[in-house]
Amino acid sequence: MQGQAVRDLVIVGGGPGGLTAGIYAMRAALDAVLVEKGVAGGQMNNTDIVENWPGTESITGAELSAAMAAHAAAYGLPVMSREVVEVEPGLDYHTVRLDNGDEVRALAVILATGGRPRQLGVPGENENYGRGVSYCAVCDGFFFRDRTVVVVGGGDAALEEALFLAKIARKVHIVHRRDAFRAGKILQQRVAETPKIAVHWNRIVTEIVADDTGVTGVRLQDTQEGGSEELAAEGVFIFIGFAPNNALVPAGVRMNTAGFVITDERCATSVDGVFAVGDLREKYVKQIVTAAADGCVAAQAAAHYVEEKKSGR
Ligand code: NAP
Numbered sequence: 001m002q003g004q005a006v007r008d009l010v011i012v013g014g015g016p017g018g019l020t021a022g023i024y025a026m027r028a029a030l031d032a033v034l035v036e037k038g039v040a041g042g043q044m045n046n047t048d049i050v051e052n053w054p055g056t057e058s059i060t061g062a063e064l065s066a067a068m069a070a071h072a073a074a075y076g077l078p079v080m081s082r083e084v085v086e087v088e089p090g091l092d093y094h095t096v097r098l099d100n101g102d103e104v105r106a107l108a109v110i111l112a113t114g115g116r117p118r119q120l121g122v123p124g125e126n127e128n129y130g131r132g133v134s135y136c137a138v139c140d141g142f143f144f145r146d147r148t149v150v151v152v153g154g155g156d157a158a159l160e161e162a163l164f165l166a167k168i169a170r171k172v173h174i175v176h177r178r179d180a181f182r183a184g185k186i187l188q189q190r191v192a193e194t195p196k197i198a199v200h201w202n203r204i205v206t207e208i209v210a211d212d213t214g215v216t217g218v219r220l221q222d223t224q225e226g227g228s229e230e231l232a233a234e235g236v237f238i239f240i241g242f243a244p245n246n247a248l249v250p251a252g253v254r255m256n257t258a259g260f261v262i263t264d265e266r267c268a269t270s271v272d273g274v275f276a277v278g279d280l281r282e283k284y285v286k287q288i289v290t291a292a293a294d295g296c297v298a299a300q301a302a303a304h305y306v307e308e309k310k311s312g313r
Pocket of ligand 1: 052120152153154155156157158160177178181182183204239240241242284285286287
């Protein structure tokens with residue numbers, strides 16, 4: 001690896017944050033590369049319809065992912081289809097190690113690794129993943145045509161996916177642990193206007209029940225009265241928020257107690273030249289549009305950082 005070139009910037013992750021960072025980095029004439037282990041687009045690929053990307057009233061997550069990737073490619077952003085196994089900060093440059101043993105050296109790193117669905121942690125959840133338990137209605141909803149499904153959660157994701165599932169399933173039961181949804185008002189209104197959806201307030205899932213054929217229902221506990229009941233269903237879709245993909249965040253980068261990376265308004269972390277964007281960082285609203293905004297900010301800040309580093313300031 002002796003004498004290997006040091007690039008200006010390496011972007012880890014190809015969701016909306018990473019791809020937007022790539023677009024802005026190319027526009028700033030940085031020698032940048034993006035590393036992505038899967039399909040470009042990140043969680044957007046698991047989203048049915050996106051209706052809040054400004055300028056586009058309705059677009060599928062897959063289409064928006066492909067459009068962003070094509071936009072970055074049009075600017076000539078190099079993309080490595082590899083898994084990053086380690087990010088090691090250094091004084092002169094940072095090193096990003098790949099699963100094939102190669103490494104990429106760069107003055108600046110943008111971490112754009114996003115997040116993943118949180119799990120309930122109840123009996124039957126892991127055992128029945130793929131046998132009725134799912135974290136992605138777009139991926140698995142098709143298998144529940146004219147069946148009964150349970151959606152767990154009360155945020156935007158739960159309600160959006162419940163509405164999607166209502167187009168396929170016979171009946172959708174939303175199980176929420178409180179007596180009010182966290183989701184936005186428009187989604188709440190749509191759920192209330194969808195007769196196929198029934199809401200079970202103040203209930204937590206204590207077990208996912210299954211037999212040899214797969215999931216047969218969920219065991220619910222009433223958080224107010226304390227009683228327990230079983231709700232029959234062939235599918236259980238869990239949307240209770242997500243956890244940051246922070247396994248690659250190097251030591252020295254400050255995170256909050258939930259594991260989200262703490263940044264300043266330039267998306268800079270506590271380590272010089274290491275930036276974080278999108279769902280990985282601690283922030284108020286996690287949306288495609290805010291991830292993209294982070295990508296813009298981080299690329300601009302990285303360009304400034306690289307310029308200063310090169311001029312020895
Ligand atoms: P979220 O907003 O954090 O909502 C998580 C929901 O799951 C909450 O209702 C929460 O209940 C519930 N919950 C959490 N842990 C639970 C547990 N152990 N057992 C039972 N219920 C549990 O997560 P999200 O819906 O995935 O959304 C994440 C972010 O993406 C949000 O910022 C959201 O606005 C955004 N998003 C936006 C859209 C859109 O605008 N179209 C679509 C999807 C996601 P409590 O309410 O009681 O805490």
